[in-house]
Amino acid sequence: MKKNLYCLLHIFILISFSTVPLFAGGNKEAPASLALEVYCYDSFSSEWGPGPSIIESFTEQTGIRVNLHAPGDAVTVLQRLIFEKAEPWADVVIGLDNSLLDTALAEGILEPYASPGLRNVPDHLVFDGSHHLLPYDYxxxxxxxxxxxxxxxxxxxxxxxxxxxxxxxxxxxxxxxxxxxxxxxxxxxxxxxxxxxxxxxxxxxxxxxxxxxxxxxxxxxxxxxxxxxxxxxxxxxxxxxxxxxxxxxxxxxxxxxMQIEGMGIINGTENRSAAEALIDFMLEKEAQGILALSNIMLPVRKDVPLPPSFDxxxxxxxxxxxxxxxxxxxxxxxxxxxxxxx
Structure with a gap:
């Protein structure tokens, strides 16, 4: 669910942030030119959606810049990934859900990644046992x-x-x-x-x-x-x-x-480590809280406090x-x- 869409916005936005030069939790500096290209649905990246806040915080903590690209809803995003799979352009996709999993796997557009953040996610929400798509809200x-x-x-x-x-x-x-x-x-x-x-x-x-x-x-x-x-x-x-x-x-x-929204690393990315860092961050409590109140969906982590409105x-x-x-x-x-x- 998309808070920005409740505000009647339906737009394509490109967002890029750059701040503190820390990478992977401060283990090393990120190259100045490093930027992740991320496909998502339009509401995720728009002004009132979760994308801007999540990416700003991620960049502050890691030094990795992120460009969000929203060609439309998730079905349109999947179609774009299939069209580009011979020459993949982006690094990460956010928003492919459980109804699109079989098609995504059959097309071979994703690389598996078993994020350590999955330890905080109940098993029934992990809809892809091969870890090509990882859940972030539902x-x-x-x-x-x-x-x-x-x-x-x-x-x-x-x-x-x-x-x-x-x-x-x-x-x-x-x-x-x-x-x-x-x-x-x-x-x-x-x-x-x-x-x-x-x-x-x-x-x-x-x-x-x-x-x-x-x-x-x-x-x-x-x-x-x-x-x-x-x-x-x-x-x-x-x-x-x-x-x-x-x-x-x-x-x-x-x-x-049930709709479970997922994210994954695009097959052929040249920025695998940075892509993993973004996936991990999406499963941290900070990002999960932003998703709940900006995407108006339930976080996959059960330890995220929710306000009374979620009653x-x-x-x-x-x-x-x-x-x-x-x-x-x-x-x-x-x-x-x-x-x-x-």
């Missing part, structure tokens, strides 16, 4: 609703198809966004081979499908529709920064899909496993396009 996909404009919200995926919810739901495109892909996988998990029929029933309830989560959430908070695909952590932003309990996340009887987080009783065989989500998405446009 949450659960959920339909959020505006309590001022909806008295009787749905309590299941099937309820969303009811006639009373016509044109009241904003979704996100699975071709360009991980939340969009996550919702598609949620329906596949619940309905199995019958998911295309479900989407046909759901279609009247959908007001629009936004290109990305930021656009969708902006439409929602602008009162274009009372429901939006988002996260169980989304209400935290409104409680923490607006003092408002107006927006809430719905727990569905079907269960919920509003949806922690669903039933967690659904992602469908198996996700090496080619492209085929699933192509089928979704066919179903949804006909």
């Amino acid at each position: 949450g659960h996909y959920a339909i959020n609703y505006d309590t001022l404009f909806m008295e009787n919200p749905p309590d299941s995926l099937e309820d969303l198809t009811a006639a009373e919810y016509k044109d009241q739901l904003i979704l996100v495109d699975p071709r360009t966004s991980t939340p969009g892909l996550g919702f598609l996988l949620w329906t596949v998990t619940v309905y199995a081979d019958e998911w295309p029929a479900y989407w046909k029933r759901l279609r009247p309830s959908i007001l629009t499908i936004a290109d990305g989560w930021s656009q969708a959430y902006a439409l929602y908070t602008s009162q274009e529709a009372p429901m939006v695909l988002s996260y169980g952590t989304s209400p935290v932003y409104h409680v923490e920064y607006e003092g408002s309990g107006r927006y809430a996340a719905l727990e569905f009887t079907d269960g919920h899909i 509003s987080v949806l922690r669903p009783a039933q967690i659904l496993a992602l469908p198996s065989g996700l090496e080619d989500t492209g085929q699933l998405i192509d089928r979704w396009v066919e179903v949804f446009t006909h």
Whole structure:
């Protein structure tokens, strides 16, 4: 979840910081020319996202400069990495989640790294046993609703198809966004081979499908529709920064899909040691705290103190496993396009 996107920002930002000449915890000086090139999704790098604060602190402690590059949402980032894999340009990627793991591994775009910081992460959040993608935060996909404009919200995926919810739901495109892909996988998990029929029933309830989560959430908070695909952590932003309990996340009887966001070292990097240092820093308590309050997600470390606003987080009783065989989500998405446009 992205604090900057709650503020209705959807931008590409390049950030570069340079300060104290310490490298790898002060073991040696970093070369003056050393800079990491990092791909991330747009909300991570923007003004109100976690990227600027995390990178500033990392640079102060290590002397390593970091340039953040955000070509779009995580799906777009993955597509860029695949396109460039013969001649990799960046060193680290931040934001590929568990739904993209199989594709990332099949494409061979990452190098394994078992960070010592993983010792502080519960096993169930380490979604890649080969350590090509390491977790840094997580949450659960959920339909959020505006309590001022909806008295009787749905309590299941099937309820969303009811006639009373016509044109009241904003979704996100699975071709360009991980939340969009996550919702598609949620329906596949619940309905199995019958998911295309479900989407046909759901279609009247959908007001629009936004290109990305930021656009969708902006439409929602602008009162274009009372429901939006988002996260169980989304209400935290409104409680923490607006003092408002107006927006809430719905727990569905079907269960919920967990999104675990990951980071990894890009195969072919010439700055391996510096890349490892950044991965390690992302798992330290300081960065984990920034992620919680700027990315509006749950930190993977359990020893990170959280403010009372996190009492509003949806922690669903039933967690659904992602469908198996996700090496080619492209085929699933192509089928979704066919179903949804006909």
